[in-house]
Amino acid sequence: MTHSNITRSKNSQQHTRTNKQKNRYGTHCSLQPPHLVLALMVAMTQAYKLKNFITAASFARRLLEINERFASSKSSKSMSSAAKKAEKVLKLSERQGRNSVKIEYDEQDSFMLCCETMTPIYKGNKKTRCPYCFAHYLPKHSGEVCKICGVAQIGLETLGLVSFSSSRR
Numbered sequence: 746m747t748h749s750n751i752t753r754s755k756n757s758q759q760h761t762r763t764n765k766q767k768n769r770y771g772t773h774c775s776l777q778p779p780h781l782v783l784a785l786m787v788a789m790t791q792a793y794k795l796k797n798f799i800t801a802a803s804f805a806r807r808l809l810e811i812n813e814r815f816a817s818s819k820s821s822k823s824m825s826s827a828a829k830k831a832e833k834v835l836k837l838s839e840r841q842g843r844n845s846v847k848i849e850y851d852e853q854d855s856f857m858l859c860c861e862t863m864t865p866i867y868k869g870n871k872k873t874r875c876p877y878c879f880a881h882y883l884p885k886h887s888g889e890v891c892k893i894c895g896v897a898q899i900g901l902e903t904l905g906l907v908s909f910s911s912s913r914r
């Protein structure tokens with residue numbers, strides 16, 4: 746992340762929905778303390794909101810370290826509010842002591858993966874499959890050549906293939 750990127754994200758802070766990955770990369774660069782504090786604050790807040798408490802705590806610790814290191818410098822004033830927030834996040838995060846992994850699917854429900862798009866197809870939803878290797882696909886892929894075996898047409902059940910597949914069952 747470049748210096749100008751950080752500055753820009755500072756200007757548009759009130760409507761930051763910035764990519765959290767980008768923010769995390771930002772914290773790994775050697776930035777000037779005020780910029781680094783800002784990047785860490787954003788990353789810490791987002792990690793905390795996502796209930797990734799271990800990650801949030803590590804950002805909070807870095808914020809506190811920076812605060813200590815620059816406590817006697819001019820920028821310490823602007824940092825004290827960040828440090829206060831970091832302390833609070835650190836305390837709360839340590840109490841939770843865990844990362845909750847963000848998941849895209851409902852783990853209560855069983856599902857299959859579409860072999861083309863790698864998206865889950867939940868039980869009860871329409872799906873189609875390769876008659877040769879039984880790889881599952883979203884219905885929109887029927888008629889395409891199977892990505893797994895490269896042999897059969899998805900969704901096509903011919904007599905020959907049906908008898909072949911029944912012998913594999």
Ligand SMILES: [Zn+2]
Binds near residue numbers: 878879895
């Ligand atoms: Zn196949």
